[in-house]
Amino acid sequence: MEEGNKAEIKEIIEKAEISLVLDTYDDIFSDFDPRPYSERALSEDFLYEAKKATRDKEKGIELRFLIPNSVRNTANEDLIKSRLKNHFRKHYKLLEKDLSAWNRQALIMIIVGAVIGFIDAFLLSVNGSAALFKDAVEIILTPASWYTIWTGFDHMISKPKESVEDRDFYKKMVEAKITFTPY
Helix, strand or coil: CCHHHHHHHHHHHHHCCEEEECCCHHHHECCCCCCCCCCCCECHHHHHHHHHHHCCCCCCCEEEEEECHHHCCHHHHHHHHHHHHHHHHHHHHHHHHHHHHHHHHHHHHHHHHHHHHHHHHHHHHCCCCCHHHHHHHHHHHHHHHHHHHHHHHHHHHCCCHHHHHHHHHHHHHHHCEEEEEEC
């Protein structure tokens, strides 16, 4: 690479929030997927580097791909931008759905625990001759109630960290401006 090109690339990198140097457009996609750009799977290496680069960034990210002028094709770039946006949007929606289901499950656990607690309290208030049965049920229901409620609260508070991080990454990428810059 010539000295002039190195200085130009350095200047471009400093202007953009996230800059990735490509040899060809194929660097964005899986080497094992022969389909056209519009359908092709994204490279795990690309996704890893993009996640790493966005980790400390907030909204309004610009993702700039630096591509040699000799291989640049603006028609491919429009197709690739569309493919990237569709991928990011799809995975963001899937993760949002998964995290919503996680929260629903936590809420159900809290409600079930509360219902068990009310049944337990009701049985405590009933006076009857079946004291042994009532005591046995109470021994089972009291811990079941507490366990279910606290597990539900734990689920609400401590969502799977990786899922939350991935969802945040995909949200940033859905909103990101994607550009291709020749060098």
